[in-house]
Amino acid sequence: MTSDLQPISEILVPIDFAETSVRALRLAMRIASPSKSRLHLLHVVDDPMLIQRSTSEKFRDEQADKMSMKFIDIMPPSQREQFQTIMSVRFGTAYHEIETYAQEQDIDLIVMGNISRSLITDALLGSVAAHIIRHAKCPVLTISDQCDDQ
Numbered sequence: 001m002t003s004d005l006q007p008i009s010e011i012l013v014p015i016d017f018a019e020t021s022v023r024a025l026r027l028a029m030r031i032a033s034p035s036k037s038r039l040h041l042l043h044v045v046d047d048p049m050l051i052q053r054s055t056s057e058k059f060r061d062e063q064a065d066k067m068s069m070k071f072i073d074i075m076p077p078s079q080r081e082q083f084q085t086i087m088s089v090r091f092g093t094a095y096h097e098i099e100t101y102a103q104e105q106d107i108d109l110i111v112m113g114n115i116s117r118s119l120i121t122d123a124l125l126g127s128v129a130a131h132i133i134r135h136a137k138c139p140v141l142t143i144s145d146q147c148d149d150q
Contacts, residue, residue, distance in 0.1 A: 008032075012040045012107040014098050014128070015074070020113025022074050024143045028111040031141075032083055037108075039083040041075070042101050043067050044094040064089040095131040107138050114142035 013028045015021045071087045090097040114129040133140045
């Protein structure tokens with residue numbers, strides 16, 4: 001039996017700085033450590049004011065810098081170096097930017113938080129995680145807010 005399985009070398013962790021995304025990051029580090037995979041942390045700013053074309057580039061850059069500083073709070077420099085971490089901030093619709101980034105960077109695995117909501121809420125609104133699971137070109141691993149990741 002031959003296998004086309006390639007090693008996981010690029011792992012994307014979408015970060016919204018909620019507890020479930022931080023837990024997803026911890027899980028991604030556990031997966032990445034033995035395989036020496038690189039971690040990509042992506043925060044998507046989907047604030048309608050910042051997405052508009054009329055918003056100045058300088059203001060967007062200032063907001064991106066503020067968000068980038070939050071990465072430091074969730075992952076110390078030694079870990080960022082260990083995993084050759086790439087940190088990015090993008091502006092747009094979360095699911096679209098996550099999909100686009102994953103394709104651009106040849107991501108092998110997406111690890112993301114999945115906040116538990118009611119079935120009615122998910123049916124009416126959908127969720128970023130549900131959309132990514134349905135449309136991503138690579139495997140997606142989600143961690144719920146109910147999961148004990150210790």
